[in-house]
Amino acid sequence: MKRPTIKDIAAAAGLSKGAVSLALNGRPGVSESTRARVLDVASELGYRPSVTARALSSASADAVGLVLVRPPRALGDEAFFFQLIAGMQSEMSCALLLQVVASRDEEIALYERWFAEHRVDGVFLVDLLVSDPRVELMSSLGMPAVVVGGSGHHGSLASVWADDYAAMTSVVAYLKALGHRRIARVAGLPSLLHTVRRDEAFASSVVDGVVLYGDYTAESGAEATRALLGASLAPTAIVYDNDVMAVAGAEVAARLGVSVPEELSVVAWDDSVLCQHGRLTALSRDTFAFGGRAARALVAVMGGAVPTDVEDVLPELVVRGSSGVAPGVGRDAGGASVS
Secondary structure: OOOOOHHHHHHHHOOOHHHHHHHHOOOOOOOHHHHHHHHHHHHHHOOOOOHHHHHHHOOOOOEEEEEEEOOHHHHOOOHHHHHHHHHHHHOOOOEEEEEEEOOHHHHHHHHHHHHHHOOOOEEEEOOOEOOOHHHHHHHHHOOOEEEEOOOOOOOOOEEEEOOHHHHHHHHHHHHHHOOOOOEEEEEOOOOEHHHHHHHHHHHHHOOOOEEEEOOOOHHHHHHHHHHHHOOOOOOOEEEEOOHHHHHHHHHHHHHOOOOOOOOOEEEEOOOOHHHHHHOOEEEEOOHHHHHHHHHHHHHHHHOOOOOOEEEOOOOEEEOOOOOOOOOOOEEOOOOOEEO
16 A cells, blocks of 8 residues: 555645644644644554654654553552653653553554654653564654563663563572462563563462462552462462552551461562561662663664663562561571471
8 A cells, every 4th residue: 555645644634735744743833623633634544754754854852751551540659660760860861751541552642643743752661561562663663762671572672671580580589498388479460571571480480379460559469468368278478569569468468467477478579668668578679770771771772872682780689577487487597497
């Protein structure tokens, strides 16, 4: 099929080519209703601007974009993203355009609109899927992008990531050293690449381990914990995929009369103020520095550098009061757990 042009959009929308050009490039001279109509028609026709023509005709937007697929009310609970965004902004002189949407389809539509309107010069992609249409989209648009946490699944895009598989393996090894054998996991969304990598590591390290999935909210963490502790053979340790679910899980255990850490050890992913005040054992990394590395990678790509694949430092386990030896297990004179 012939690639649609501005002329085709103008004919379909009943406008001049000049008006369509102004609307597509986000320039003044047309009303917002006209701009919206042009963008809708362009989307229906499958219009993609010429990367070369766009580069020749457009000045820098002096902004980069970050889109999060989250319920807006839930975002305020995730300290990880605030630290990540702060780190990103610390390494950039341009603006960071943040948008929260409800679905992947909305996210992709937003990238297409940003590109057509030249709202941003590049984007950060977070929460990568195992097979992620955003990677192909960025490559087809020619939009500079950095995948945050996408080792092996980022195509030709730049990537900054940490080894979730190795991190999960280290957590399980720590719990096993304390004598835990009935270990459960309250995971995040199963569609996400980092969830899959953690699942793989957990399955290879724990015999008959139980995995329940949540959505990073306190409600989902509490619900999963109630289900696990209500089972006929309850776990003696639970690993949570974020701090919010872990705190909620510890509170549920307390309400059910399950003592932490004497009867149940709790470990959280991504240390935070919540974990520190709640004395929760947690995997810790410098999320601010991680965001800074991602920003430097994006700035480099926007400047014409070849995309790189950067592995961040492995998160370290910070042991606090929420983890201890498994019930019925003591310690020998050297501190090792013994049955």
